[in-house]
Amino acid sequence: MSKSALHRGVGVALWRQIGDEIRRGIGTGLADENGRLPPEAELAARFGVNRHTVRAAIAALVHEGVLRSEQGRGTYVRRQKRLTYPIGARTRFSTGLEGQARDRQIELLDHAREPANATVAAALGLEPAEEVIRLEMRGLADDIPVSRSTAWFRAAQFPEIADYFARTHSITQALALSGIKDYRRASTTIEARHADDTDTRDLRLSPGAIVLVARSLNVDSNDKPIQYSQTRFSADRVELTVQG
Amino acid sequence: MSKSALHRGVGVALWRQIGDEIRRGIGTGLADENGRLPPEAELAARFGVNRHTVRAAIAALVHEGVLRSEQGRGTYVRRQKRLTYPIGARTRFSTGLEGQARDRQIELLDHAREPANATVAAALGLEPAEEVIRLEMRGLADDIPVSRSTAWFRAAQFPEIADYFARTHSITQALALSGIKDYRRASTTIEARHADDTDTRDLRLSPGAIVLVARSLNVDSNDKPIQYSQTRFSADRVELTVQG
DNA sequence: TCTAGTTGTCTAGATCAATAGACAAATTTG
DNA sequence: CAAATTTGTCTATTGATCTAGACAACTAGA
Secondary structure: OOOOOOOOOOOEOHHHHHHHHHHHHOOOOOOOOOOEOOOHHHHHHHHOOOHHHHHHHHHHHHHHOOEEEEOOOEEEEOOOOOEEEEEOOOOOHHHHOOOOOOOEEEEEEEEEEEEOOHHHHHHHOOOOOOEEEEEEEEEEEOOEEEEEEEEEEEOOOOOOHHHHHHHHOOHHHHHHHOOOOOEEEEEEEEEEEEOOHHHHHHOOOOOOOEEEEEEEEEEEOOOOEEEEEEEEEEOOOEEEEEOO | OOOOOOOOOOOEOHHHHHHHHHHHHOOOOOOOOOOEOOOHHHHHHHHOOOHHHHHHHHHHHHHHOOEEEEOOOEEEEOOOOOEEEEEOOOOOHHHHOOOOOOOEEEEEEEEEEEEOOHHHHHHHOOOOOOEEEEEEEEEEEOOEEEEEEEEEEEOOOOOOHHHHHHHHOOHHHHHHHOOOOOEEEEEEEEEEEEOOHHHHHHOOOOOOOEEEEEEEEEEEOOOOEEEEEEEEEEOOOEEEEEOO
16 A cells, blocks of 8 residues: 555664654544554554564654554554644633643743843843843643743742742743733744754654744733743644634 | 754664765865865764764765765765766667766666566567567666666567677667667657665665656667667766757 | 875674564453 | 453564774875
């Protein structure tokens, strides 16, 4: 059925070629109507390799979040549809994804207090090199990384923001603990580019994958900037919708 | 300078990634004005790998015919320009490439006497399953494979064609020994496709390379078909020109 | 001729890739 | 419950890939 054969000895591992073939085959009849793949033994026979080699390919796709294996049952395509991430003045990460994933969470990877660079200072309306708090976060849906974001806050105004976020795992609640009752998204710009090394690591992407980059500014009820952030999404797993 | 970094642990060997990078870098300033590449040690430092890994990449490109290494001097880009192969009523492989390569030759890889398939029988105007002589040949220019061709002749008319060709390494002379004083190319069709496994082996191509396929019919001075052949060229090394 | 620079060859060890086989663990079906 | 199916884990072996270091062979230039 598949025209392309595997190439040995050309510097591309068989498990990688098989993984690419499976990823391509999803949507073109490789999986059945329930999203179930043929058993490993059958795939191994079809590709003419050992079952362990197929398992290596599947393991890579499971790690990427494309497949899900269940012992005794089979291997399934994980999510046919992308997450739809709404972008609007009053949307929050926590509320926007309701119903699209069973389990959602934001991890705090790192945080620091440091002088603002030119871009951040301009966005937040700070003096040059005024101190900011920087948070490095990662969003997961059903344990698959979907976003990787960096957020900056004016240090003088939000000295405890990192602690608050670590405690609540929510920007909205961390801001509330800092005395911000309400805020809105003033602007968002969106671009797309190839994943760099940081992206492939943090979002578990393959080299060559595409990421969406959203830069947004949140302001308080007096339109004063309080948060500037840059978020990278896996374009395979997420689509953005801008709300009027 | 180079934006793309190497990716480890993704199922693509480093030597392969480096080889692709070098092939791409040719023409964009990687080689100097004499076509000389930076020394292996410098490339190794630039890519952040061991010198042996760079050597593996270069060895693959030398085998492909893209590069040429000279001990003590350096590594050079082999041929910036493609061979131009003329296609016309009276052109011969031996005469067409004059001056474009120092050394030209045609190897006889295999030959057989067998019943003609439908395509060959139709082209040569034979009875169904009439016997033909099939020759498998490879053309080299400066020791780089540039073409791989299969030719069919009516066995009853040219029983000794394989011997004659093996002796003379020339279709024109083999036909002359068979009593054909003159012949011309009646028609040629050209198509392009991706290299299959046979092509990558015989023409020393990378998987994914492109081949040009030319099918042509030679007829004698009475317009009677005498030879049908199919030739595959490496699209990286050859271009075809059709002469009015 | 001597020296510096460059490619070629060899040895050795560490890790990755692929094969092979056996059996455990979980699920579904009869 | 029993059997069949399927994924998970383990051991072992072979070859490919990558690193490291040393030195030979060849070329070009001082």
